[in-house]
Amino acid sequence: xxxxxxxxxxxxxxxxxxxxxxxxxxxxxxxxxxxxxxxxxxxxxxxxxxxxxxxxxxxxxxxxxxxxxxxxxxxxxxxxxxxxxxxx
Numbered sequence: 001x002x003x004x005x006x007x008x009x010x011x012x013x014x015x016x017x018x019x020x021x022x023x024x025x026x027x028x029x030x031x032x033x034x035x036x037x038x039x040x041x042x043x044x045x046x047x048x049x050x051x052x053x054x055x056x057x058x059x060x061x062x063x064x065x066x067x068x069x070x071x072x073x074x075x076x077x078x079x080x081x082x083x084x085x086x087x088x
Contacts, residue, residue: 009058023047
């Protein structure tokens with residue numbers, strides 16, 4: 001992201017198949033990083049809305065429900081950014 005935006009170095013974009021799974025992914029990431037004393041600067045959205053964003057400064061985590069990920073198409077919006085890792 002660094003090459004195309006000024007506010008983050010990396011986006012991590014993931015999908016949960018249900019509201020419960022979106023929430024579980026977000027909670028697991030936050031809890032795991034908290035153990036390493038890494039706290040989010042900001043959180044917004046809810047699993048029920050289909051999109052949760054967790055801002056860690058240089059890294060911004062986006063967890064979507066399938067419909068919202070397809071609708072917002074962040075990968076297409078930021079297609080000029082280099083992809084570091086893609087997991088199918």
